[in-house]
Amino acid sequence: MSVHTNIKKVTTHTLLEMKRRGEKISMLTAYDFSMARIIDSAGIDVILVGDSASNVMAGHETTLPITLDQMIYHASSVIRAVNRALVVVDLPFGSYQGNSKEALNSAIRIMKESGAHAVKMEGGREIKESIERILTAGIPVMGHLGLTPQSIYKFGTYTVRAKEEIEAQRLQEDSLLLQEYGCFGIVLEKIPAKLATVVSKDLSIPTIGIGAGNGTDGQVLVSHDMLGINNEFSPRFLRRYANLYEDIGRAVKNYVADVKSADFPNQNEQY
Ligand code: KIV
Secondary structure (H helix, E strand, O other): OOOOOOOOOOOOOHHHHHHOOOOEEEEEEEOOOHHHHHHHOOOEEEEEOOOOOOOHHOOOOOOOOHHHHHHHHHHHHHHHOOOEEEEEEEEOOOOOOOOOHHHHHHHHHHHHHHHHOOOEEEEOOHHHHHHHHHHHHOOEEEEEEEEOHHHHHHOOOOOOOOOOOHHHHHHHHHHHHHHHHHHEEEEEEOHHHHHHHHHHHHHHOEEEEOOOOOOOOEEEEEEHHHHOOOOOOOOOOOOOOOHHHHHHHHHHHHHHHHHHOOOOOOOOOOO
């Protein structure tokens, strides 16, 4: 009998039920087996294999360079570790904006080659056709509105979005449209808390916020940021739960010192 028989897996329906009963949804990013194993075992509801892998794993300045093949590699590593969480994978820049057939092919590759449970796409009404075509193939889609890092060169900065009435209005409309198309949830990134609260109340599908205040149905953070592995990024919305940059640095310094002084390995650490 499998060890994991009793684990109740999180599905897109679970998230809808959580919203209905007012239970907040927890979501974090992961890009590799070891981190995904820790995060899943600790009880996270959703793991996002975000295209932020482009920043935190590969060291790129933006999310634009990461490829579909690289996202599939990260997603399949995560999937091998996960027993309970719903695993959502970002469709990377350039894999869905061209046309809906390309979008469908990209989503199918992610589902087939990684074993992921859903995909996430940035944008509103402009990607309607692609969302609907992917959904027709039975692939759940999560939306992403507000700060959409794949469009960074269009906006020019990573500052708070939808502060002006006209952009806020469009975001509200887009959130209702994404729900109408069939998305099972929407990430709201870096928008005013009041707007995120209104949007969340208007929708029957859950919203997951990052830098969008406490009125969303759940929260997401980049795991490397909240664990303090990346200590160069400290926006107001980020709460750090550990300082692994310092912890790992200290451990490595101790190891180097032990090797240099021939303290490591000792009698008990050899054959
Ligand atoms: O790629 C990512 O990590 C994301 C989150 C910031 C929501 O899209």
